Amino acid sequence: MTVENHTFDPFSEASPWEVASREAEAERDAKAARMAAKEAEAAEVPDKPARAAGGRTEDSGANWDDLTKRPMDWQRRMICLDISTPAKILGVAMSHYCGPNSHGCSASIDTLAEKAGLSRRAADRAIKALREHDLIRDVGTGYNWVKVYHLGIPK
Structure with a gap:
């Protein structure tokens, strides 16, 4: 051509x-x-804390597995740990408010205490125990200023 x-x-x-x-x-x-x-x-750059909705900050979680979207995996791992029975019961109740489409557990303390069969004070102590063992993290506040928690396991 x-x-x-x-x-x-x-x-x-x-x-x-x-x-x-x-x-x-x-x-x-x-x-x-x-x-x-x-x-x-x-x-x-070192890990910066993640800014949550309520203005609170938490560790970014470089050594923490966030299992908020997989509550049954979290339950299986949490039940095997050496924590108090009320904390385990409350943890199971918290996991019922998480799932694949969840942004975290946003149930109030009163709702969680009622679902777990605990008093409000026992529920507060159980949440404190779960936080001390780094099984839950406060990621801010949701509707009606209720705290939102993520479920996870330390690596």
Whole structure:
């Protein structure tokens, strides 16, 4: 095929589609390099506490497995630990308010105490025990200023 005294070999030159494909691939590679650089930069900075909805801060959880979306896994691990029985019962009650579509346990202390069959004071002590063993973390407040807890296990 000859175009204006120029011999065109369709197999030696890139088609417009190949050029566009190469440009898109180069753009994807550049974007991936930028993302890797950002991740490397974030890894160099020490973990900053996560800012919660209520203005409270908690550890970012680098050495903590957040199992809020998998409450049954959390229950199995929590039951085997050496904590008080009321804390275990309250933990099971808390896990009933978590699941795959949950943002954490946002039930009030009174609701949790009623569900667990504990007094309000016993429920407060059980939550304190769960927090001391790093099994729950306060991540802020939800509707009606009720505390929201995430369930997890230390690594």
